[in-house]
Amino acid sequence: MSQTVSDGDLVEVETRIGNNTFHPGTRIPERPTDDSLRPKDREQHTVPPNSLLWKYMGDPFVLGAVGQRAAIIENMWPQLGQGVSDHSVLVSRGDFKSLRERAANTLKTIGGVVYATPEQATKFGIQVRNFHKSIKGEMPNGRRYHALDAETFYWAHVTFFELIYRASELGVIDLSRDEKEQIFEESKHWWSMYGVDDRAQPETYADYEKYIAHVKEHDLIDMGIAQYTAGSAKTADYFVRAMPKKYQRVAKVASPAVAAMLRITTMGHFEPELLERLRLTEYWTKKDQRRYRRLIKALRIGRIVSTRLHLPVEARYMPFAAKAFRREGINPDDITLESARQALAEARASYVSDAAAAVEVIEVVDAAPDDAACAKCERNLEDCSDCAGTGVVDGEPCDVCHGARRGCPVHHADWRTPAVVG
Numbered sequence: 109m110s111q112t113v114s115d116g117d118l119v120e121v122e123t124r125i126g127n128n129t130f131h132p133g134t135r136i137p138e139r140p141t142d143d144s145l146r147p148k149d150r151e152q153h154t155v156p157p158n159s160l161l162w163k164y165m166g167d168p169f170v171l172g173a174v175g176q177r178a179a180i181i182e183n184m185w186p187q188l189g190q191g192v193s194d195h196s197v198l199v200s201r202g203d204f205k206s207l208r209e210r211a212a213n214t215l216k217t218i219g220g221v222v223y224a225t226p227e228q229a230t231k232f233g234i235q236v237r238n239f240h241k242s243i244k245g246e247m248p249n250g251r252r253y254h255a256l257d258a259e260t261f262y263w264a265h266v267t268f269f270e271l272i273y274r275a276s277e278l279g280v281i282d283l284s285r286d287e288k289e290q291i292f293e294e295s296k297h298w299w300s301m302y303g304v305d306d307r308a309q310p311e312t313y314a315d316y317e318k319y320i321a322h323v324k325e326h327d328l329i330d331m332g333i334a335q336y337t338a339g340s341a342k343t344a345d346y347f348v349r350a351m352p353k354k355y356q357r358v359a360k361v362a363s364p365a366v367a368a369m370l371r372i373t374t375m376g377h378f379e380p381e382l383l384e385r386l387r388l389t390e391y392w393t394k395k396d397q398r399r400y401r402r403l404i405k406a407l408r409i410g411r412i413v414s415t416r417l418h419l420p421v422e423a424r425y426m427p428f429a430a431k432a433f434r435r436e437g438i439n440p441d442d443i444t445l446e447s448a449r450q451a452l453a454e455a456r457a458s459y460v461s462d463a464a465a466a467v468e469v470i471e472v473v474d475a476a477p478d479d480a481a482c483a484k485c486e487r488n489l490e491d492c493s494d495c496a497g498t499g500v501v502d503g504e505p506c507d508v509c510h511g512a513r514r515g516c517p518v519h520h521a522d523w524r525t526p527a528v529v530g
């Protein structure tokens with residue numbers, strides 16, 4: 109997990125790479141590899157429905173407390189920030205449609221991998237991974253990055269469940285030590301769904317605590333792209349630009365109120381040392397702090413009240429979570445540490461007994477026609493780089509193009525079906 113520090117890691121002068129800028133004094137370790145696992149080397153273990161992850165990941169009171177935290181701390185990891193800067197349509201286009209697409213994709217990621225049926229979730233985990241296959245490029249000092257490097261992709265994963273711990277530190281929920289340990293054990297299942305090397309994953313929750321402290325102190329940096337997300341809160345320009353043209357006048361009028369709201373959702377959740385690293389301390393006013401404390405209190409009370417009133421799950425969970433609770437016939441209020449432990453133990457026992465029979469079957473498809481284009485993004489298909497256009501890796505069907513030999517450079521085997529947005 110920790111990097112060997114060598115002189116080649118140190119950025120000595122302001123360095124611009126694409127749209128991103130690195131500042132002198134930051135360290136950029138080499139994280140260049142695609143650490144995807146082949147089907148025979150991976151075991152995907154779904155997150156059980158009775159888990160604490162199910163209970164908290166789709167809880168809008170928890171999500172409301174941390175605002176844009178996941179996206180911001182993701183963009184402070186040098187290689188992820190560079191990947192977002194180089195490949196995100198949001199950065200290159202900065203328009204409303206891209207914002208919605210990104211939000212829809214993020215929800216699809218959480219909703220799909222954690223809350224889908226086991227059959228769908230296993231497919232979806234690999235789709236999410238493959239979506240990151242083409243996200244690679246250059247870093248300062250001739251370093252290279254790949255989004256699927258074991259350390260980098262693991263951090264992207266952490267940003268999603270870390271926010272539950274943060275919501276507890278902030279006081280919206282009260283997790284016990286045992287519950288925190290349980291959530292960490294469940295997060296290992298979630299990680300296994302992606303089929304990427306687990307060498308960056310801590311063994312225990314106690315190890316995770318050391319890991320997260322180390323990352324916050326040494327790995328998260330200020331750079332151009334981090335300012336793009338976190339610094340957007342200084343003014344509401346970003347919000348005005350993101351609106352469709354016909355709403356821009358209204359957006360300008362609303363911008364002071366929006367700026368205040370943005371400051372709360374982008375800065376409220378921050379530890380003081382991270383706020384300082386991003387040079388945002390002076391923008392986080394006493395008035396903002398009071399507003400944020402009121403927001404946390406309101407969320408805490410709102411959560412307690414809506415639970416006591418036994419409101420239907422649709423009224424107090426994100427749509428993807430509510431749908432999954434309905435499907436499984438589970439009331440999230442019935443999920444306790446004990447039931448979550450039992451669900452995980454049962455899931456693990458069944459994996460042990462199924463292990464011999466579990467040979468993953470890849471649906472092999474016909475070779476793609478020469479003139480085929482992606483229905484999602486209209487790109488022309490290219491030869492699959494994982495199998496060098498042969499459709500086969502180590503004598504098995506390629507799990508990136510599914511034997512089609514060609515695929516979309518972004519959506520890979522998923523090029524036949526149009527994107528669903530909205």
Ligand SMILES: [Zn+2]
Pocket residue numbers: 482483484485486487516517518519520523
């Ligand atoms: Zn595509």
Ligand SMILES: [Zn+2]
Pocket residue numbers: 492493494495496497498499500506507508509510511513
């Ligand atoms: Zn292939």
